[in-house]
Amino acid sequence: MRFVDLSVMVEPTASEPVPVEIEFVSHAEGADILGRAGGIGREEFPDRLGISLEHVKLTSHSGTHVDAPAHYGPFSEGKRARTIDELPLEWFYGPGVLLHCDTGAKEPVSAQEVETELKRIGHTLAPGDIVLINTGADRLWGSAEYFTDFRGVTREATAYLVEHGVKVMGVDSFGFDAPFSRMLAAYQASGDQAELWPAHVYGREREYCHIERLSNLTAISRPTGFTVACFPIKLKDAGAGWSRVVAMVEE
Structure with a gap:
């Protein structure tokens, strides 16, 4: 098969008249976000890294x-x-x-x-x-x-x-x-x-x-x-x- x-x-390109926007949140920034509710930061995470994510705006x-x-x-x-x-x-x-x-x-x-x-x-x-x-x-x-x-x-x-x-x-x-x-x-x-x-x-x-x-x-x-x-x-x-x-x- x-x-x-x-x-x-799905990407920012001249072919899309309504622009696709992708904001990347890094692994380090992800650690800060995930740890905030528990009062910890990236320093407490393995390798000082959490998990990444993306904010996407598109139609x-x-x-x-x-x-x-x-x-x-x-x-x-x-x-x-x-x-x-x-x-x-x-x-x-x-x-x-x-x-x-x-x-x-x-x-x-x-x-x-x-x-x-x-x-x-x-x-x-x-x-x-x-x-x-x-x-x-x-x-x-x-x-x-x-x-x-x-x-x-x-x-x-x-x-x-x-x-x-x-x-x-x-x-x-x-x-x-x-x-x-x-x-x-x-x-x-x-x-x-x-x-x-x-x-x-x-x-x-x-x-x-x-x-x-x-x-x-x-x-x-x-x-x-x-x-x-x-x-x-x-x-x-x-x-x-x-x-x-x-x-x-x-x-």
Whole structure:
């Protein structure tokens, strides 16, 4: 069994427009903190060292994370949209399907592109499949362009996957829709609200989750025949949760 890490690092980087902040508390400082209630300091600890810790400030959408239906809107399928802590664990462990959409195109991945790629790899979607879309965007991780230069996925492609039984899908870019600036410019030019976060908004009609900021998808090295684990952290009432996404590939 080969394990492939599909997650980006949670770290301060130009790729995160909302900065991740990590404050490190050293082992020596940890001794002072732990001993304070008992009136002792680091001098009393073995080697004058306690245990370290970190204070981390980030959003629920920093790093590799799973978006819940509650992120897309307050309702989904006519009911209150479920938050990340309410979703069934069965959704987040299952057969993986890797779609290669790293074509150099600028526009979002279309439904026709998804259908063509499925035919190329000879796979028929089944309920429980977890679909991962490789667009090559993870090559920009670490740069500001990661936030601005990627394809995204269309509403139509999202609907195609959901209508074929897929509950969880993911992409290797900052967001699932097109870059923010591109969507806003399209709306300003047309006045059409459908230009604004269309794949996300589709989640108000049909319940599904998508994973943003995957990486290393090419290391899976096969389109099917692997298992994906992408369990999200249980954040109470939250619209997203961080995930250490892993592909397990039988050698």
